[in-house]
Amino acid sequence: MIYFNNVTKRYNDNTSLEDVTIAIAPGEFVSIVGHSGAGKTTLTKLILAEESPSEGTVFFESVDIHKLSNRELTNLRRKIGVVFQDFRLLPNKTAYENIAFAMEASGKTDDQIAEDVPHVLDLVDLSHRAGHFPRQLSGGEKQRLAIARAIITQPELIIADEPTGNLDPVNTNEVVNILKKINDLGTTILLTTHNRSVIDQIKKRVITLENGRVIRDDKDGKYVI
Amino acid sequence: MALIYTKRIIRSGYRNFRRSGFTSLASILIMTITLFVITSLIFVHAALTASLSDIREKVDVTAYFVPGAPENNIMDIKSGLEKIPEVREITYTSQEEALSLFRERHADDYLTLQGLDLLSENPLGASLNIKAKDPSQYESIAKYFDTNSALSRNNLSIIDKVDYHQNKVVIDRLTSIINGAERLGFVLAFALILISIVITFSTIRLIIYMAREEINVMRLVGAGSRYVRGPFIVSGILVGVSAALITAILFFPVSIWLGNQMTDFVGLNLFSYYKANFLQLFIIMLGSGVIIGSISSIFAINRYLRK
Numbered sequence: 001m002i003y004f005n006n007v008t009k010r011y012n013d014n015t016s017l018e019d020v021t022i023a024i025a026p027g028e029f030v031s032i033v034g035h036s037g038a039g040k041t042t043l044t045k046l047i048l049a050e051e052s053p054s055e056g057t058v059f060f061e062s063v064d065i066h067k068l069s070n071r072e073l074t075n076l077r078r079k080i081g082v083v084f085q086d087f088r089l090l091p092n093k094t095a096y097e098n099i100a101f102a103m104e105a106s107g108k109t110d111d112q113i114a115e116d117v118p119h120v121l122d123l124v125d126l127s128h129r130a131g132h133f134p135r136q137l138s139g140g141e142k143q144r145l146a147i148a149r150a151i152i153t154q155p156e157l158i159i160a161d162e163p164t165g166n167l168d169p170v171n172t173n174e175v176v177n178i179l180k181k182i183n184d185l186g187t188t189i190l191l192t193t194h195n196r197s198v199i200d201q202i203k204k205r206v207i208t209l210e211n212g213r214v215i216r217d218d219k220d221g222k223y224v225i
Numbered sequence: 226m227a228l229i230y231t232k233r234i235i236r237s238g239y240r241n242f243r244r245s246g247f248t249s250l251a252s253i254l255i256m257t258i259t260l261f262v263i264t265s266l267i268f269v270h271a272a273l274t275a276s277l278s279d280i281r282e283k284v285d286v287t288a289y290f291v292p293g294a295p296e297n298n299i300m301d302i303k304s305g306l307e308k309i310p311e312v313r314e315i316t317y318t319s320q321e322e323a324l325s326l327f328r329e330r331h332a333d334d335y336l337t338l339q340g341l342d343l344l345s346e347n348p349l350g351a352s353l354n355i356k357a358k359d360p361s362q363y364e365s366i367a368k369y370f371d372t373n374s375a376l377s378r379n380n381l382s383i384i385d386k387v388d389y390h391q392n393k394v395v396i397d398r399l400t401s402i403i404n405g406a407e408r409l410g411f412v413l414a415f416a417l418i419l420i421s422i423v424i425t426f427s428t429i430r431l432i433i434y435m436a437r438e439e440i441n442v443m444r445l446v447g448a449g450s451r452y453v454r455g456p457f458i459v460s461g462i463l464v465g466v467s468a469a470l471i472t473a474i475l476f477f478p479v480s481i482w483l484g485n486q487m488t489d490f491v492g493l494n495l496f497s498y499y500k501a502n503f504l505q506l507f508i509i510m511l512g513s514g515v516i517i518g519s520i521s522s523i524f525a526i527n528r529y530l531r532k
Binding site: 048050070071074075077078082088089090091092093097101102104105106107109110149153 | 226229230233237240241244245438439441442443444445446447448449450452530
């Protein structure tokens, strides 16, 4: 589904990723671990085409992501749900509208939106918060909202960049459980983290990055650095 | 489909505008200042035009004829003058009219009137009062008197004097002041409008700069460029509309006050002017507000919509 072919990314003189080759199959739950600055976030930015690689190519379903036009890129992003460490919710929209936005943007009808959004809100246990703005929500609630937004369009892939970074253990546990549930329903998940307990809880494939290089790729994950 | 998008864009733009409270207020304030400047300049222009035409009305050239100059000769001159394209209006004052005007003016001056009665014939000559279309054209009209041969009777001029030469200095100075005021007014207006547009533009740019992270998120969630841009343009338009309404309302007390203070000085009651031209002025405010608001938003946001 995703294929990194000898990808190198440099920011000025700093090499963030060096000669990375990874293949991720549909339905996989892949965790990417490494210290801060190991290149985890750069990896996710390359998949979303927020950044372009300095060398090499990134494929999404055999399409070179960085050769897409603006319009094609928009269509690609509709197939990917994103969850960030800092949530990145739209501050002027309520919880309900934040989720509805992704559907509105992809041109779903009002009826579909009215049907799906409450369902997803319920899934992440935020029904009672539908009319609240992000600033009125706790960290855990914000992250659950972000996940709800990511899954509402039923994407083929969900990228979760340190989704538990700002959360306490209870909320972390909850987020990981939601992600596992989504994966069980068939969605590919790419998770980056430096949280040992998260990895040990998931027990799936783990790719370890260090200084921009892949140093381990284990089928049944353990956190080893 | 396009209809659904348009509806959503308008709704989302309206919500953003309403919910960003302070930010919207700040941009409305700046936009109001801009519209205030533009409208004030229209007022200044109207006042300037009114007082200048008032002054122009007072400038004229009068040709005085010697007493006893035959009326048909004078009429020949009048019809000759009427052929000059620069002439706007000619008034003929006959000897008798001149006399009665003189009597009227000196009604309290018993001695002068008595002296006048002693004279057996009317000592006052007839006169032609000429108004030009533009103050700079008096010179060519005055020249007509110098060169035209129909003016003489037996080689003796029937013209006593043309007061242009006395007025020339005043007229010349006035002409250059009027031209200068118009030129300066135009440059000043242009500069002021430009400055306030630039300030508004920068404010809106700053507001969109603050929202750049939001724009980025919208794109990552799969919103197309048009769908991201739309609500910002709607907000920009709403800022323009609100500012136009505020400016229109503000100008009522302002023009009433100016009308009370300056009508004598300017020769135009600005409140009546505002009332008479309200629709036109409001359309200008609304149009400027909407155009500045939307164009600023488009320019500002396009920076963040490139890949």
